[in-house]
Amino acid sequence: MLKDYDIHATLASSDTERAKAWFADKLGWTPTKELAGFIRYEVGPTAFSVYESPSAGTAKNTVMFWLVDNVASEVARLSDRGVAFEEYDFGDFKTVDGVMTDPGGNHTAWFKDVDGNIISLIDAPQATQKNVVGPMIASSDLERSKGWYARVGGYEPLYEEGGQVVGYQSGGATFNVYRTDYAGTAQNTVAAFLVPDIRTEMADLRSRGVTFEDYDFGNAKTIDGLLLDTDGTTNAWFKDPDGNVIGLQGPDEAPPA
Helix, strand or coil: CHHHCCEEEEEEECCHHHHHHHHHHHHCCCCCEEECCEEEEEECCEEEEEEECCCCCCCCCEEEEEECCCHHHHHHHHHHCCCCECCCECCCCECECCEEECCCCCEEEEEECCCCCEEEEEECCCCCCCCEEEEEEEECCHHHHHHHHHHHHCCCCCEEECCCEEEEEECCEEEEEEECCCCCCCCCEEEEEECCCHHHHHHHHHHCCCCECCCECCCCECECCEEECCCCCEEEEEECCCCCEEEEEECCCCCCC
């Protein structure tokens, strides 16, 4: 089931070379894997990827969290590197000098990458891991999302905060589903699972009511929901109830002759 496999955030970019330069200059991160139009980064034991997409910039919601030891220190450090932090007013809570504090003692700050992807910095007293990243998946109805993730992936909440955020463990990684008015704006893939047998996982998800998307990328296209790319990589995509596109990434296979 999905809950057994690692998940990582996927950030859309209009130019991965420009994105690579930005992440190096502003965050000091260098890729661990590069393909044409694709970059993978590792942050502690977790990872995320940046990939070229015509849908870059469509997501109006936070797409990834970065859990750190101390948000205020990271805001100061990254500001010195030229990162601009956002100011938000949520009514009961708002940022002060870029940092929001909630009643649980958590601190959050937000910044945008060069493509406008919103990334949140978080420190949380109860967190057992630091310097890890994970997807932030937008939801317009958190109860509906909780039911869907339980049915489709076998997930039970790892934590819940104020009826606004639900955290899940998936393999050795975590992800958050959170309520926002911007759910459904992202037209790009927002997260991907790394699975050892993509066909078996697709069959299991179909038995749980999941429908896979079919795409034509020009040089490659899905067949019955499965993409065997020219470089041998295998991928499939489906949508959650809010229309978030979620991917499966399987092991490499021999590319088509």
